[in-house]
Amino acid sequence: MSDYTVGYGRPPKDTRFPDGESGNPKGRPPIDRGALDPSSVLNAERKVRINGKRKTMSSGELRLRKQVKLALEKKNVSAILYLIDQFEKYGLLAGVVQHRQSNVVLIPTDIPDGMVRLLQDQYGWPPYTSKERAWAKRVYLEQRTEEEREEDEFIGYFDDG
Numbered sequence: 001m002s003d004y005t006v007g008y009g010r011p012p013k014d015t016r017f018p019d020g021e022s023g024n025p026k027g028r029p030p031i032d033r034g035a036l037d038p039s040s041v042l043n044a045e046r047k048v049r050i051n052g053k054r055k056t057m058s059s060g061e062l063r064l065r066k067q068v069k070l071a072l073e074k075k076n077v078s079a080i081l082y083l084i085d086q087f088e089k090y091g092l093l094a095g096v097v098q099h100r101q102s103n104v105v106l107i108p109t110d111i112p113d114g115m116v117r118l119l120q121d122q123y124g125w126p127p128y129t130s131k132e133r134a135w136a137k138r139v140y141l142e143q144r145t146e147e148e149r150e151e152d153e154f155i156g157y158f159d160d161g
Contacts, residue, residue, distance in 0.1 A: 041059060042059050042060035042063075043059070043060065045057070045058060046059055067079045068083065108126060108128070111133070112148065112155075112157050114148055115136045115140040118140055119132060119133070122135075122136070141158070
């Protein structure tokens, strides 16, 4: 006889699975969770209490409201960027040059920085009219350095000269 004692956690050697063989060869069967439809999650109705009144809102609206609250009250940068992204996605910033809220200002990117500085000095924050832009372009082209001219040419700001 051997020194091997059968007991708790020590099954008889002749009933053990051979090395490399599992006691559950197929493994646990996968859980079928069904196909997830993102729009159904965003459109799911939720009951919430706002100022003591019960309201029903979609999950998407709740998320948007939370991001607005974070952006305005906590000045959370990621919430601000998320909102700007959503506004652009749904065309709410189309034609809007400036959006100033919570210290965020969208400055035109289709004109050189020097021209933006002239416009800000003369007219303040955007939006700028075509007449103001024309004035700034004329003054900027007269005052710009050779280095600025080369940079503008490289970026393609003023292809017409």
